[in-house]
Amino acid sequence: xxxxxISAIFCCVGAVAGLMSLQSCGKKESENKITLMIFxxxxxxxxxxxxxxxxxxxxxxxxxxxxxxxxxEYGQKLQAQLAANQLPDVFYxxxxxxRQYVDNKKVLDLAPYVQNxxxxxxxxxxxxxxxxxRYDGQTLGQGAAIWALPKDFGPFAFAYNKDMFKELGLELxxxxxxxxxxxxxxxxxxxxxxxxxxxxxxxxxxxxxxxWALIQFIWGNGADFIDDTHTKVxxxxxxxxxxxxxxxxxxxxxxxxxxxxxxxxxxxAAQSQSLDxxxxxxxGDLGFFPAGPWDLAxxxxxxxxxxxxxxxxxxxxRSLTATYRxxxxxxxxxxxxxxxxxxxxxxYLSADKExxxxxxxxxxxxxxxxxxxxxxxxxxxxxxxxxxxxxxxxTGRAWPSDFTYTGDWFEEFFVSVQKVVDGEMSAADYCxxxxxxxxxxxxxxxxxxxxxxx
Numbered sequence: 001x002x003x004x005x006i007s008a009i010f011c012c013v014g015a016v017a018g019l020m021s022l023q024s025c026g027k028k029e030s031e032n033k034i035t036l037m038i039f040x041x042x043x044x045x046x047x048x049x050x051x052x053x054x055x056x057x058x059x060x061x062x063x064x065x066x067x068x069x070x071x072x073e074y075g076q077k078l079q080a081q082l083a084a085n086q087l088p089d090v091f092y093x094x095x096x097x098x099r100q101y102v103d104n105k106k107v108l109d110l111a112p113y114v115q116n117x118x119x120x121x122x123x124x125x126x127x128x129x130x131x132x133x134r135y136d137g138q139t140l141g142q143g144a145a146i147w148a149l150p151k152d153f154g155p156f157a158f159a160y161n162k163d164m165f166k167e168l169g170l171e172l173x174x175x176x177x178x179x180x181x182x183x184x185x186x187x188x189x190x191x192x193x194x195x196x197x198x199x200x201x202x203x204x205x206x207x208x209x210x211x212w213a214l215i216q217f218i219w220g221n222g223a224d225f226i227d228d229t230h231t232k233v234x235x236x237x238x239x240x241x242x243x244x245x246x247x248x249x250x251x252x253x254x255x256x257x258x259x260x261x262x263x264x265x266x267x268x269a270a271q272s273q274s275l276d277x278x279x280x281x282x283x284g285d286l287g288f289f290p291a292g293p294w295d296l297a298x299x300x301x302x303x304x305x306x307x308x309x310x311x312x313x314x315x316x317x318r319s320l321t322a323t324y325r326x327x328x329x330x331x332x333x334x335x336x337x338x339x340x341x342x343x344x345x346x347x348y349l350s351a352d353k354e355x356x357x358x359x360x361x362x363x364x365x366x367x368x369x370x371x372x373x374x375x376x377x378x379x380x381x382x383x384x385x386x387x388x389x390x391x392x393x394x395t396g397r398a399w400p401s402d403f404t405y406t407g408d409w410f411e412e413f414f415v416s417v418q419k420v421v422d423g424e425m426s427a428a429d430y431c432x433x434x435x436x437x438x439x440x441x442x443x444x445x446x447x448x449x450x451x452x453x454x
Contacts, residue, residue: 032059034338034345037067037081037088038151038330039074044364051355055348058119062341082106085335089342090349093148093331095132095140095402101331102135102147103405103449108332109145113343120351124369126392129153133329139230140403148329149350152293152365155391156212156323158312159291159382161284163305164191164203175384178220178311178321181246182257188250188265191287205265206250206288207277210417213290215400218243219322220314225400225410231446233409233438235431243315244420245427252423269422293388297363300381309387311395325396366392406445409438 040048045068052064067088069077074092081087093101101107114122129150136143165172168190173179179187188205195203208214218224223240226233234240249255253264267277281289284305291299291309299307311321330346332339349355356367360376366388367376377386401407413434419425 032062032338032341033065034062034089034336034342035065035067036090036345036349037069037074037077038090038092039071040068041364043362044359047355047358047364048349050358051348051352052345054119054352054354055345059341059344064345087333087335089336089338090330090332090346092151092328093133094328095398096407098133098135098140098147098402099405099449102137102145105334107147108334108336108339108343109147110149110332110343110346111144111146113340114146114149114347117344117347120347120353121369122347122351124353124371125150125351126153126368126370128325128393128396129327129368132325132327132398133331140398148331149346150327150329150368151350152327152359152368153388153392153396154292154294154324154326155366155388155396156216156326157291157309157387157391158216158288158323159281159299159307159309160288161281161286161305161307163284164287172308173310175308175310175387178318179313180318181220181313181315184313185250185255185257185262185265188287189262192263192265203285204267204280204287207266207272207280207286208247208250208290209277210247210421211414214244214247214417216312216323217247219397220312220320221246222315222317222320225413226403226442230403231442233435233442235413235438236435241427241431244417244431246315248420248423248427251421269418291382293363293366296382300363306381308382309384311387311390322395322397323391324399325391326399404442404445405449406441409441409445412438412441 036052038048048068049066052066056062056064078087078091087106093107098107130146131141132150133146133148134141134143135145135147160173162172170187170190173187185205191203191205192201193203194201215225218240221239221243223234223237223243225235225240235244246255249262249264251264251266251268253262255262267275267280277286277289280286282302284303291307312323314320330349332342332346336342350368353369353371356369356372357375359365360367360372360379363379367373373389376389379385399407399410401410404410416434417430420427420430
């Protein structure tokens with residue numbers, strides 16, 4: 001009887017302990033909540049939902065509050081939360097914002113958290129993509145600290161219309177060696193034609209936007225917008241001026257190389273207003289046009305012609321071919337209450353292999369993982385998809401404004417550059433006029449950076 005009573009007491013104690021344990025678990029589960037806030041298109045959101053589900057299953061007791069918005073709304077929402085010091089645990093951070101967020105102590109260094117995480121392999125990520133988010137307090141891309149993990153890449157390759165080449169019996173471009181400017185102009189000259197006999201040019205060598213497709217020609221002539229210290233605007237460098245004038249002359253004519261002067265090989269401003277260059281490319285009326293990974297799904301469905309990818313042209317030195325390597329990354333708020341979990345979620349979002357395979361197969365983005373390179377290259381059109389991977393690992397560069405505290409100095413250049421494109425102003429005069437304005441804005445940004453560093 002006594003033994004039964006004692007047993008009953010232990011049973012009651014065990015029940016109470018069990019209830020307390022359940023309550024404790026419930027409390028722990030409520031504590032292990034992290035918020036993910038990003039923007040995503042519907043197909044991408046479905047894949048991300050699966051990553052979150054796998055992450056939650058790999059981390060029992062964890063719940064991810066997944067907030068997805070449109071890209072247009074995202075910036076405003078993030079700024080509001082930043083102002084209130086209530087950043088989500090995990091959110092998008094672009095390379096150009098790394099310095100401000102780090103200097104203001106708003107993001108977490110992920111380096112201590114990303115090795116040896118079950119289910120994902122940090123070391124399978126492209127090194128250059130990870131390096132995009134390194135920052136040592138002085139220079140972007142340097143140091144051991146990692147302030148975000150790549151969500152995707154945005155390498156901007158150069159596409160060409162294979163059918164136009166075949167129609168004229170032209171030799172197809174090399175996928176390995178870029179055109180020189182002279183070779184490029186010789187080909188564009190042949191592609192620029194009046195095909196219906198109405199006296200108006202209706203097929204063009206190319207058609208490019210200065211905001212996105214000028215810098216490749218600047219870099220291809222060994223110049224840049226800013227010096228290596230990232231403190232001086234260098235657009236009055238003769239090589240920069242030469243590249244800008246060459247680029248403008250593709251539209252207005254007058255390029256002279258080796259004693260030969262070329263007529264325009266791109267639509268004029270008036271012609272572009274009646275039909276923009278993107279639509280002309282889709283119609284098959286341009287020989288060359290930029291292409292990003294985000295374009296492939298649409299191109300492969302809508303283009304009535306064969307196309308492929310090649311490196312960007314250079315002046316004379318073929319080793320200078322370059323384009324920008326864009327994208328955003330997953331960052332973790334410095335004041336996250338669950339830094340380990342949030343960092344691991346960022347790594348899952350970046351490096352989950354099954355999700356990266358789905359991105360690849362749906363042509364939503366280039367997979368972040370080196371181990372999926374062959375899968376991506378074998379995906380289908382265009383044949384030379386490897387050019388995107390080459391940009392990521394070799395020829396891709398950061399935007400000049402990524403290295404500075406603000407980007408307004410860089411944007412200043414494009415405010416009136418159309419004057420040069422339209423032939424109303426020489427490249428030399430424009431660069432001389434705009435350089436002091438750019439330098440002034442750059443220095444104000446640098447002063448702000450120094451103030452925050454203190």
